Structures are given as structure tokens and as C-alpha cells.
Amino acid sequence: MKKVNVGIIGLGTVGGGVVRTLIDKQAIISDKAGIAVSVVKVFDSDTRKARDLHIPQGLIASDAREVIDDVNIDILVELIGGIQPANDIIIGALCNGKHIVTANKALIASYGKELFEIAEQLGCSIGFEASVCGAVPVIKILNESFSANSIQLLYGIVNGTSNFILSRMALHHCSMKDALKEAQARGLAEANPKLDIDGGDACHKLCILAMLAFGKFVKPGEVYVEGIRQLDLQDMIYAKDWGYDIKLLAVGKRISNSLELRVHPTLVPADHLITSVKGEDNAVFIKGDMIGESMLYGKGAGRTPAASSVISDIMDISRNIGLSGTSSPFRIRKTEGILKIADIGDLVSRYYLRFLTIDEPGVLAAVSSILARNKISIATVSQIARKQGQAVPIVMLTHEAKESAMNKALKVIDRLPMVKAKTVRIRIEK
Amino acid sequence: MKKVNVGIIGLGTVGGGVVRTLIDKQAIISDKAGIAVSVVKVFDSDTRKARDLHIPQGLIASDAREVIDDVNIDILVELIGGIQPANDIIIGALCNGKHIVTANKALIASYGKELFEIAEQLGCSIGFEASVCGAVPVIKILNESFSANSIQLLYGIVNGTSNFILSRMALHHCSMKDALKEAQARGLAEANPKLDIDGGDACHKLCILAMLAFGKFVKPGEVYVEGIRQLDLQDMIYAKDWGYDIKLLAVGKRISNSLELRVHPTLVPADHLITSVKGEDNAVFIKGDMIGESMLYGKGAGRTPAASSVISDIMDISRNIGLSGTSSPFRIRKTEGILKIADIGDLVSRYYLRFLTIDEPGVLAAVSSILARNKISIATVSQIARKQGQAVPIVMLTHEAKESAMNKALKVIDRLPMVKAKTVRIRIEK
Numbered sequence: 001m002k003k004v005n006v007g008i009i010g011l012g013t014v015g016g017g018v019v020r021t022l023i024d025k026q027a028i029i030s031d032k033a034g035i036a037v038s039v040v041k042v043f044d045s046d047t048r049k050a051r052d053l054h055i056p057q058g059l060i061a062s063d064a065r066e067v068i069d070d071v072n073i074d075i076l077v078e079l080i081g082g083i084q085p086a087n088d089i090i091i092g093a094l095c096n097g098k099h100i101v102t103a104n105k106a107l108i109a110s111y112g113k114e115l116f117e118i119a120e121q122l123g124c125s126i127g128f129e130a131s132v133c134g135a136v137p138v139i140k141i142l143n144e145s146f147s148a149n150s151i152q153l154l155y156g157i158v159n160g161t162s163n164f165i166l167s168r169m170a171l172h173h174c175s176m177k178d179a180l181k182e183a184q185a186r187g188l189a190e191a192n193p194k195l196d197i198d199g200g201d202a203c204h205k206l207c208i209l210a211m212l213a214f215g216k217f218v219k220p221g222e223v224y225v226e227g228i229r230q231l232d233l234q235d236m237i238y239a240k241d242w243g244y245d246i247k248l249l250a251v252g253k254r255i256s257n258s259l260e261l262r263v264h265p266t267l268v269p270a271d272h273l274i275t276s277v278k279g280e281d282n283a284v285f286i287k288g289d290m291i292g293e294s295m296l297y298g299k300g301a302g303r304t305p306a307a308s309s310v311i312s313d314i315m316d317i318s319r320n321i322g323l324s325g326t327s328s329p330f331r332i333r334k335t336e337g338i339l340k341i342a343d344i345g346d347l348v349s350r351y352y353l354r355f356l357t358i359d360e361p362g363v364l365a366a367v368s369s370i371l372a373r374n375k376i377s378i379a380t381v382s383q384i385a386r387k388q389g390q391a392v393p394i395v396m397l398t399h400e401a402k403e404s405a406m407n408k409a410l411k412v413i414d415r416l417p418m419v420k421a422k423t424v425r426i427r428i429e430k
Numbered sequence: 431m432k433k434v435n436v437g438i439i440g441l442g443t444v445g446g447g448v449v450r451t452l453i454d455k456q457a458i459i460s461d462k463a464g465i466a467v468s469v470v471k472v473f474d475s476d477t478r479k480a481r482d483l484h485i486p487q488g489l490i491a492s493d494a495r496e497v498i499d500d501v502n503i504d505i506l507v508e509l510i511g512g513i514q515p516a517n518d519i520i521i522g523a524l525c526n527g528k529h530i531v532t533a534n535k536a537l538i539a540s541y542g543k544e545l546f547e548i549a550e551q552l553g554c555s556i557g558f559e560a561s562v563c564g565a566v567p568v569i570k571i572l573n574e575s576f577s578a579n580s581i582q583l584l585y586g587i588v589n590g591t592s593n594f595i596l597s598r599m600a601l602h603h604c605s606m607k608d609a610l611k612e613a614q615a616r617g618l619a620e621a622n623p624k625l626d627i628d629g630g631d632a633c634h635k636l637c638i639l640a641m642l643a644f645g646k647f648v649k650p651g652e653v654y655v656e657g658i659r660q661l662d663l664q665d666m667i668y669a670k671d672w673g674y675d676i677k678l679l680a681v682g683k684r685i686s687n688s689l690e691l692r693v694h695p696t697l698v699p700a701d702h703l704i705t706s707v708k709g710e711d712n713a714v715f716i717k718g719d720m721i722g723e724s725m726l727y728g729k730g731a732g733r734t735p736a737a738s739s740v741i742s743d744i745m746d747i748s749r750n751i752g753l754s755g756t757s758s759p760f761r762i763r764k765t766e767g768i769l770k771i772a773d774i775g776d777l778v779s780r781y782y783l784r785f786l787t788i789d790e791p792g793v794l795a796a797v798s799s800i801l802a803r804n805k806i807s808i809a810t811v812s813q814i815a816r817k818q819g820q821a822v823p824i825v826m827l828t829h830e831a832k833e834s835a836m837n838k839a840l841k842v843i844d845r846l847p848m849v850k851a852k853t854v855r856i857r858i859e860k
Contacts, residue, residue: 298722323750334461
């Protein structure tokens with residue numbers, strides 16, 4: 001039986017899961033794949049981690065370099081995350097002719113192109129299934145299963161923390177703050193939840209999905225990002241009344257030669273399949289010219305779901321080790337630079353708007369005439385009466401309008417004396 | 431650029447889609463894969479088909495043998511379906527050293543083991559993604575993405591025709607007969623719909639899924655199969671009242687060393703993700719020890735969805751052509767024979783029961799005492815009063831009971847003088 005040796009750097013949640021699985025399930029995995037995969041060296045800067053995982057002393061390296069330079073290692077698995085030292089580790093290992101498996105979304109999103117170019121030159125493969133949506137094999141599916149398709153659209157619920165918070169607000173009618181506290185109590189959100197709830201994590205994942213779905217390398221800074229921090233429970237309740245749920249969507253949409261890439265809270269029709277994705281689960285909805293509509297759903301994070309994806313990458317690469325030539329399914333396309341990233345100002349969308357105004361005669365007239373002047377037409381409006389002179393919300397759904405026109409209109413509206421707070425604006429997807 | 435030559439036998443719906451896509455999208459596909467795939471020969475016994483597809487005359491073979499024996503062909507794509515002559519064509523092509531891509535579920539379900547053994551001996555690959563669930567890449571995912579998992583459970587909505595009929599009955603409150611007529615009018619059901627609505631098609635697909643998920647070759651005759659033909663609208667309405675939908679599920683469940691494999695109408699809780707799969711769409715819900723719960727959803731049939739899967743197989747095999755040695759991800763496991771297929775009599779399930787009885791004193795007592803004698807306990811019961819002496823349904827949900835005990839009880843109940851028709855029994859999945 002073919003033998004493949006693996007080195008692992010980073011023994012945190014995912015790394016620990018990978019090591020234990022490769023050791024504990026070695027017989028099952030080799031029966032399925034016909035390949036004996038062995039962990040031959042591991043490293044983590046926190047030396048307790050290897051001990052806690054009961055890894056035999058002989059497998060524990062004293063620094064990362066020892067793993068990178070081990071000539072017996074075929075595949076180096078990088079699971080420390082972040083840009084550095086992960087980038088140096090991967091480049092070092094590639095230069096030593098090793099294949100790479102990583103779950104590092106920040107690194108692939110930011111420096112994927114450079115890494116894939118180096119790997120291609122050196123005849124090595126980089127597996128990164130675990131970098132997006134944990135156990136959901138969206139990387140492989142976009143890259144291999146749907147390879148004959150021109151992908152027109154993808155909607156991703158790719159950040160489990162945000163989806164947990166939104167699901168909880170909708171179900172328990174609680175505030176964002178309380179839902180976040182609950183997520184933290186369950187270990188689903190970090191003490192500083194910025195990367196999750198401000199959309200940065202979803203942005204990294206969208207960059208990777210865009211590279212696969214549309215053949216375009218996109219840097220995180222090129223994506224329009226809006227998180228869920230400012231969302232208010234009342235918006236979820238209004239949305240629900242009108243037949244919508246609010247989800248933090250990562251949207252990728254091809255419109256002729258331009259590419260919309262955006263992460264923001266979105267009103268989605270409550271009967272759309274993606275709204276049935278609740279709690280910390282992830283899903284990616286994909287529309288292609290041949291497949292029509294498709295959706296992948298599963299666990300987005302956690303020790304064993306992510307480890308499952310890391311090991312599937314290890315097995316894929318292992319099958320090809322020892323064969324002449326490389327057969328990595330991911331390639332940088334010749335057409336890579338053709339699509340242009342659309343400016344968010346050019347977006348055409350329907351909108352949910354909530355104005356917080358003083359309840360006095362002429363308010364709705366003022367607001368709606370400013371919208372009309374900017375060619376924004378109102379589809380539905382709801383104004384709940386309060387005591388005269390008190391602040392009340394006017395809530396509306398618009399027909400399709402241009403984002404730049406909406407920005408202009410809201411700038412004027414938010415300066416009106418009867419408008420008491422910044423207008424809430426949420427985009428709608430059909 | 432690497433060149434790969436493809437021959438195609440069968441130019442029906444799927445075959446036509448494959449040929450046209452390979453010709454029309456050649457530039458896009460080769461840019462993505464770095465391989466130039468060319469159709470070099472096609473055959474269909476109906477010669478008009480090649481003409482209607484505008485295939486250049488020089489590519490049209492005058493018999494299947496011409497394709498099988500063409501030394502320039504690397505991959506033979508078999509899309510005629512059915513056992514023969516498909517089996518002979520595939521074996522002939524394998525013996526000529528060609529790789530195979532097929533969408534033939536009946537053949538893979540019935541003779542998969544034999545074909546994979548021949549392919550393994552000859553160092554050839556067989557791709558069969560399009561044999562189950564059209565565009566849904568469940569074959570690849572079970573075989574590659576989830577390969578480190580022990581799969582515990584799968585639920586498949588794998589027959590689009592049945593799911594369309596059930597969805598339509600539920601939505602429009604129409605009869606099975608009317609829903610079937612509508613399916614036929616839309617081209618979703620054949621004039622003779624037996625294979626779809628009696629569960630045979632779902633059974634073939636379950637055999638293939640079982641081979642991948644559980645590493646066990648199962649012949650169609652070993653699967654318990656019950657179709658949807660006998661389903662009545664009133665059962666869907668009763669089920670709905672109790673929070674369930676009725677779906678034709680293909681169920682695979684591992685319970686220690688035995689394997690439940692069954693296709694039958696099933697009550698599924700209305701809030702389960704799989705009940706959101708409506709119309710002719712397909713989905714497979716998978717539970718594994720590492721991934722947790724996962725679901726794949728998409729188009730189950732049709733020209734371009736199936737062609738998309740066929741082409742993904744062609745690309746996968748193409749990547750490995752010319753490399754030394756084979757690297758097919760599908761292997762017959764050493765542990766293949768270990769799992770035993772469970773007898774349906776040993777199933778432990780909750781049940782939905784509808785008794786059609788004369789409304790007279792003591793009926794419910796008689797029925798329930800027979801159930802009790804067989805250790806079947808009732809969870810919920812509903813009896814709608816009619817005029818005394820008329821037939822009325824008694825509908826109930828039971829707690830968990832053994833199938834063999836249920837069979838015994840129903841045999842006795844159906845012989846009671848006050849029971850006017852065969853009792854309807856539908857299994858429940860949680």
C-alpha cells in the first residue's frame with residue numbers, strides 16, 4: 001500500500017482534531033483510500049497541546065522549521081491561521097517540494113494568487129477545503145463538480161456566529177447584545193467578536209469563493225462589507241411581517257463582465273431555501289448555467305467538521321503523490337483578470353428602509369418626495385401611529401433603485417429636522 | 431496543453447447535452463482545467479439524433495463497436511441507460527483500456543461490483559456522478575469529501591417525479607392521479623411511470639449511495655421498496671395537522687454491524703431541512719461522525735444538470751490521464767462484506783396508521799387492544815365522528831414499535847368485520 005507522510009503545524013481545535021483522527025481512524029481511512037497516511041511530525045508553539053493530545057514524544061518537533069525541513073514529509077498541514085508566520089511556513093514547505101493543506105482563510109484570501117503561482121511552478125498542490133464553511137465541501141464542488149458551469153450567482157451564509165445571532169434574535173425576539181452574549185457563552189463567538197459580526201470573516205470566505213466560482217482573485221479590501229452590529233430586532237420583526245428573514249449574506253453575482261461582491265445583512269424571502277439555515281450552520285446557494293440552483297448545507301466550524309475537510313484534502317493529494325506530474329484541480333485561469341469588480345454605487349437592488357421621524361404632518365411627504373427626486377419608488381410602506389410629536393418609525397420596501405441614488409437620497413433625508421436618527425437601510429435579494 | 435479524446439454512445443437528453451456542451455464550451459472548460467477535451471466520435475442507434483445536434487458528419491460512428499474500438503479515444507461516455515447493451519459496451523471499452531463515464535444507475539446498482547473489479551484490474555476509472563441526483567455531486571462528496579467519516583445515516587429525496595407529485599398533492603390538495611397527470615404533462619413522468627412512482631428508480635440510487643456511504647455492495651432486490659402509488663391526499667392532510675410532511679425517502683442507516691436500506695413514503699417533521707425540498711428537486715441529507723449533519727440540494731434530472739455531472743467526471747479522469755498509475759478515488763473496500771442488510775421486520779420505527787372502520791361502539795377499543803397485545807403503544811389518535819354506521823377513519827401516530835409486531839397486528843386488525851379497507855401504514859423518521 002502507498003505510504004504518505006504528513007507533518008502538522010498548529011494543534012489548536014482543528015489541528016488537534018486532524019491529528020487524533022489520522023491516528024485513531026488510520027485503518028478505516030486506509031481501507032477506503034488504499035493509502036496509509038501517517039503523522040510523522042507535529043509542532044505547536046504551545047508545547048502543552050501535543051501533550052494533551054497524547055501524541056507520542058518522538059513525533060513532537062521543537063520548532064516549525066523541523067517540520068518544514070523534514071525530508072520524509074510529503075504533505076505539510078498548516079493550521080495556525082493568520083498571515084504570519086503561516087505564509088512563511090507554507091512558502092518554505094513548497095520550496096522543499098511539499099504539498100500543502102491549510103484551513104487559513106485570511107491567508108488564501110489575501111495572498112492566494114501568489115501562493116498558487118509558487119505551487120504551480122514547483123509542481124505542488126495546495127488544499128484549502130477547510131478554509132470556507134468547515135465540513136461543507138464548497139471548494140471541491142465549485143472547482144471540480146461544477147467546473148463545466150458558468151456560475152452566475154452565489155449566496156453564502158458563511159459565518160456561523162452571525163447566523164447564530166440573527167437566528168436567535170428572530171426566534172427569541174432578543175436584542176443583538178443578548179444574542180451575542182449567548183453566542184459567547186456557547187463558545188461560538190470570541191471575546192472580541194469583531195471579525196465575525198463586522199463581516200471580515202465572511203469577506204475572506206467570499207474572496208476564496210469568488211476565486212473558484214468566477215476565476216477572479218479578489219483582495220479582501222475590494223469587497224463591500226457591512227456587518228450585523230447595527231441590526232435592530234424591530235427590523236427583523238418588520239421584515240418578517242412582510243415575508244422576509246434577515247441573513248448576513250456573502251453575495252457574488254456575475255453581470256456580464258462585472259462582478260458584484262458584497263457582504264451585508266440582507267432581506268431574503270422567508271420561503272427561500274437558504275432561510276431554513278438556522279443557528280451556527282453554514283450554507284452556500286449556487287446558481288450555474290447548467291446546474292440551475294443548488295445548495296450545500298452543513299456545519300461551518302468546529303473540531304471534527306473542519307478536520308473532516310482537512311483530511312479529505314490530505315487524501316486527494318495523497319492519491320496523486322508518486323504519480324508523474326501534477327494533477328491539482330485548481331488552476332489560475334488565463335481569463336483571470338477579465339472580470340471587473342463592480343462598484344457598490346452601481347448596485348441595483350430593492351431596499352428595506354426604516355426612518356426614525358417625529359410624528360408630525362408632512363413627514364412622509366418630505367421623505368417620499370426626496371426618494372422620488374432620486375428615482376426611488378416605494379413598494380410598501382408602514383407607519384405606526386404614536387402620540388403626536390414622539391419619534392416613530394416609518395418603514396418601507398422600495399422597488400429596484402440604484403445604490404448611488406439611494407445614498408444621495410438618504411444623505412438628504414438624514415439631514416431633515418424631523419428625522420431623529422440615521423436611516424436604517426437593508427438590501428433585499430429575491 | 432494536455433489533450434483528451436472522448437467518445438460518446440447515446441445521444442438522448444443527457445448525451446445531447448454533453449456533446450453540445452463539450453463543443454460549445456470547449457474554450458471555457460480548457461481554461462479552467464488546463465486540458466483540451468475533444469469529442470472525437472459519437473454513436474446513437476437513432477441516426478437522426480446526431481443530425482439534430484449538428485454534430486459534424488466525420489464524428490458520427492455507424493455502430494457502437496466503432497467507438498469502443500477507436501484507439502484514439504481515452505474516455506468512453508455511455509449514456510444509453512439500462513442493463514444491455516450498456517454492460518457489454520462498458521466491458522468492451524474497459525478491455526480496450528478506456529476509462530468510462532456513465533449515468534447508468536440501473537447498471538451500477540445491479541453490476542457495479544463486477545464493473546469496478548474489472549476496471550481496477552485494468553487500471554481504468556469509472557465515473558458515475560450523473561447516475562444519482564443529476565447535478566447534485568453526492569457521489570464525489572461521499573467518496574472524497576466525507577471520506578474520513580463513518581456515515582451513520584442518509585436520507586435521500588432522489589426521485590424527482592415522486593417528489594413533484596407529493597409536493598403538488600400537498601400544495602394543491604389534489605389527488606395522486608391528478609398530480610401524476612400534471613407530472614406527465616410537464617415531461618417529468620413517463621407514460622408508464624412505474625419505475626418512478628413504485629420506488630424502483632429510488633432503489634437503484636440507494637444501492638449506489640450505500641456502496642459509497644457504507645462501503646457495501648447491495649443489489650436492488652435486497653432493498654425494501656414501497657412506492658407512493660397507494661398514498662391518499664387525506665394522509666398528507668392528517669400528517670400536516672400533526673406537523674409532518676410526507677416524502678418518498680431513500681433511507682440508509684447504519685446500526686452497529688447492520689444496515690437498514692429502505693425506500694418508502696415517510697412522515698418527516700415539517701421543520702426538518704429536507705422537507706423544504708419541493709417539486710422535482712433532489713436532496714441528500716447525510717449524517718457522519720465528523721461532519722455532523724449535512725445536506726446537498728439541487729436539480730435531480732434534466733439535460734444540462736446531468737451533463738454538468740458527466741463533464742465533471744470527464745474532467746476528473748482527464749486530469750489523471752497520462753500520469754503513471756491510476757488514482758481513481760473509488761475503491762472496493764476490504765471490509766466490503768462486513769455489514770449485514772437488516773431485515774425490514776427488525777425495523778424499529780414510529781408509525782402513522784389510518785384505519786377505515788365502521789363507526790360503531792367498541793371499534794377503537796378493538797383496534798387499540800390488538801395493538802397493545804403486540805406491544806404497540808399509541809402516541810396520538812384522532813377519530814372524526816360521522817353518521818353512525820358509516821365508514822370513518824381512525825388516524826393515529828404510534829410510539830416506537832417493531833415492524834414485525836406491526837405486521838402481525840395489522841394482519842389481525844384488517845380481518846376485523848368493522849374494518850372496511852386495508853389499513854394505511856406510513857413510517858415516521860425524526
